[in-house]
Structures are given as structure tokens and as C-alpha cells.
Amino acid sequence: MFINFTGFAGDCLINGKLDLRASRLTDQLNADPLVHLVDVELEDLGNARRISAAEFTIERSQLCAVRVTGPRGSRALRIATTRHRLRAQIGPYTVLGRLHERPGVDALSTFEQRDLLVPLTDATIAFIVGGVLDVRDWSTLVINRELASWYRAVEGNDEPIGSASPADLAPLTGARPAVLTLHAGDRPRRQAGTPTRGPKPR
Numbered sequence: 572m573f574i575n576f577t578g579f580a581g582d583c584l585i586n587g588k589l590d591l592r593a594s595r596l597t598d599q600l601n602a603d604p605l606v607h608l609v610d611v612e613l614e615d616l617g618n619a620r621r622i623s624a625a626e627f628t629i630e631r632s633q634l635c636a637v638r639v640t641g642p643r644g645s646r647a648l649r650i651a652t653t654r655h656r657l658r659a660q661i662g663p664y665t666v667l668g669r670l671h672e673r674p675g676v677d678a679l680s681t682f683e684q685r686d687l688l689v690p691l692t693d694a695t696i697a698f699i700v701g702g703v704l705d706v707r708d709w710s711t712l713v714i715n716r717e718l719a720s721w722y723r724a725v726e727g728n729d730e731p732i733g734s735a736s737p738a739d740l741a742p743l744t745g746a747r748p749a750v751l752t753l754h755a756g757d758r759p760r761r762q763a764g765t766p767t768r769g770p771k772p773r
Contacts, residue, residue, distance in 0.1 A: 576608055577638040579696065580629065581662045587611035587627060596641045597713050601686040604631050616663060619701030635662040635718050636696060637688065639711035657691060659722035661714055667725065668694035668712060682722065688713040 574596065578585035587608035593599035600606065611627040614620070657670045668691025672681065682689070694712035698705055716722075 572641070573609075574641040576606075576640070578606070578629070578634050579636040579662075579664055579698070580633055581635060582616055584614040584616070584700070585611065585627070585629065586614075591641050594642065596637070596639050597686075597688060597690050600631060600634075600637060600688045600713065605629070606631055606634065614700065616698065616700050619703075631687070632715070632717070634688075634715055635664050636666060636712055636714045638709050639690060639713055656725035657722060658725050659714060660720045661718050662720075663698055665697045666691065666694065666712065666714055668692060668714075682716060685716065687715060687717060689716050 572591050573588045574591045576585070576587050576589040585608070588610050589596075589599075589606065589608055591599060593602065606629050608627045608629075609625065611624045613622045613624070613627070615622075653672060655670045655672060657666075657668055659666045670682070670689070670691055690711055690713045692711050694710070695706065695708050696712060697707075
């Protein structure tokens with residue numbers, strides 16, 4: 572079964588179709604070191620230039636995050652969890668979401684022992700593309716924990732993401748006091764007026 576795929580690499584966005592063979596996208600991504608896509612469009616983060624390709628393969632380790640689509644897997648296999656709000660910097664992307672862990676477990680202390688790609692629900696991802704801030708809210712996003720330069724818990728009294736300025740949402744190189752709350756949705760929100768990003772990574 573082919574499903575829509577949206578991936579976030581270090582220098583580009585990747586949109587295409589993936590042949591889903593596992594019961595869930597997260598399971599397949601964690602099992603396969605290579606991601607094979609068809610009907611692909613790549614968008615350069617530096618200049619927003621788009622390139623189309625009939626087929627494209629990327630190493631899983633090069634993906635900072637992936638939007639989760641497709642089936643959720645068997646309901647009978649789901650377990651009760653507690654949600655923990657998390658903020659992380661992964662490559663050029665600022666990510667906020669809810670990390671799920673078994674009740675009574677410190678989710679942050681076990682984060683690095685989890686599978687490579689970790690799912691977050693009620694997720695927001697912010698990044699600069701072509702000098703413009705792009706903020707996208709999705710129900711579920713998987714993030715590459717090995718590429719996270721930092722991550723931390725989000726306090727419950729932080730301001731909502733909708734009230735923040737573009738400068739507040741721009742990707743960071745280190746942690747800072749202000750943390751944002753999440754809003755789930757499906758439409759990208761683009762805001763002009765943010766500083767242009769630095770030189771494109773090689």
C-alpha cells in the first residue's frame with residue numbers, strides 16, 4: 572500500500588509516496604535503514620527550489636523528522652501511556668510535541684534508549700525555507716533522536732504557539748527560557764519577515 576510521505580532532511584523537504592509494508596509507518600522506518608520513495612519532490616531549504624524525481628532513496632539516519640500517515644496499527648497492541656510535552660532542536664528544525672511513555676516512567680530519562688525514530692503526537696515543526704518561516708502542525712510526527720542537538724520538557728504555563736512572533740519560532744542552536752505550547756492541525760502556516768538563514772549545509 573502506497574501512502575503519502577513527508578520527510579525533513581538537513582537541507583531539504585521531501586514529499587513523495589512510500590510503499591508501506593509494515594502495520595505502521597513508524598515500525599517500517601525503524602526497521603529499514605533505507606527509505607525508498609516514488610513520485611518525489613525535493614524542496615531546497617536555502618532557496619525553496621523544487622526538483623522532481625520518479626524515484627528517490629535516502630538513508631533513514633539522514634532524516635530529522637517524518638510526518639506520520641497511514642494506519643495506526645492494531646488497537647489490541649496499544650498500551651496505556653502518559654503524555655509528556657517535549658521541545659527539541661533537530662538539525663534546522665524546532666519541534667514541539669507530546670512524548671508517550673508508560674505511567675510512572677520518566678520519559679526524558681529513557682528517551683535515548685528508545686528506537687531511533689520516536690513518535691510525538693500533537694506535533695509542531697518550525698523551520699526556515701527560502702528565507703521564510705514555515706510552521707506546520709500535525710497529529711503525529713516521528714523525530715530522529717540521534718540528530719537532536721538538545722531536547723527538554725515543556726512546562727504547562729508556556730504561551731501558545733499562535734501568539735509567538737516569527738523570531739520566537741525560528742530554529743535555534745541552543746536552549747532558551749521561552750517554550751511554546753502546541754496546537755494540532757493540518758495546514759502549513761507561512762510567515763514572512765524572518766531573517767534569511769545562513770549558508771546552505773554541504
